[in-house]
Amino acid sequence: MIRAMIVEDEQPAADRLQTLLEEQDDLEVIGVYASGREAAEAIELLQPDLLFLDVQLSDISGLDVLKLISHKPAVVFTTAYDQYAIEAFELRAIDYLLKPFSRERLLEAVERVKEHVRDKEDSVHRLQELLANWQPQQPFLRRIPSKIGDRIYILNDDDIVYFGTENKLVFAHLTDKKYLINYTLEELQSRLDPEKFFRIHRSTIVNLNYVKTIESWFGGGYKMTVKDKANSELIISRAAGKQLRQKLGW
Known part of the structure; x- marks a missing residue:
């Protein structure tokens, strides 16, 4: 189950996004926040897997939210402006949704996130297998x-x-x-x-x-x-x- 958080200061946009995300069986919305600073605190506390983050918020920008947190979830930016796209991808965003976006475009972003999570889980699993099978090299017999x-x-x-x-x-x-x-x-x-x-x-x-x-x-x-x-x-x-x-x- 992917635990998602929405950070969006426009209530209609937040409600629509939450409704569309809750249609996904393997995705759970664990919080919706309008304030960037409150969202940053919640991200550190709840540690979501996925963050739908509006770039332009009422207090601080979504880009600044990412700079405040140590936990690094997968991020999908949502905004009405495309001038932030380059900086968003420099911050390793999974996707960048231009408002207003369609249901199909959102599902495409969600699928990208799921693929990212699967790859991450596979990497963790491979690492766990390596650690489980690893034995320290004994020194040569002298x-x-x-x-x-x-x-x-x-x-x-x-x-x-x-x-x-x-x-x-x-x-x-x-x-x-x-x-x-x-x-x-x-x-x-x-x-x-x-x-x-x-x-x-x-x-x-x-x-x-x-x-x-x-x-x-x-x-x-x-x-x-x-x-x-x-x-x-x-x-x-x-x-x-x-x-x-x-x-x-x-």
Whole structure:
């Protein structure tokens, strides 16, 4: 339901406008005011969705009314003069009705307002969905703990050559040692810096800073040699190979 307010100092014009608006099932007239200053106070208090605003009022102009209020409803100006049209649209009026206007012209303005309200509601709904689904980005994983016996070793991500699975366990491989860690590869893939780490196989995530060579392998895949003491060779799946070629530009 659109809550509308009329600000019009000519009583016959106000009565006619109210009658025409009350024919609309989805529009409710919540107030009719002849004074611009009184209307400004009522707008702040009642916060209508829509304002039918005469430009020339007995105390202050309709344009001045808008400058007095912090609440910003949709506005349709009504006036017998067209010299205010440019300033009205600069104040983001939805429409500008020149008196005397027909019922059809008023309904056209009302339809524009309804479209404006629908667009606004859609924008709010989309924003609410985004906020509901938004989750703050976790910082990249930089330090990875590894518990061996009663000791906990803290591994720096820059020192890890690759992560690999063995018998469903995940190990962090350094240049000369490997450490058991309590992360799955899926967790690591989502938490590690993607500019540094890349999943080359369902069982391997490699630190790209330690890549030594890449060469073609069986079945359209590739084989990678890394810069550890053993010059370890790691298999790159065909799908990962295509992505890696795009990432590294080769």
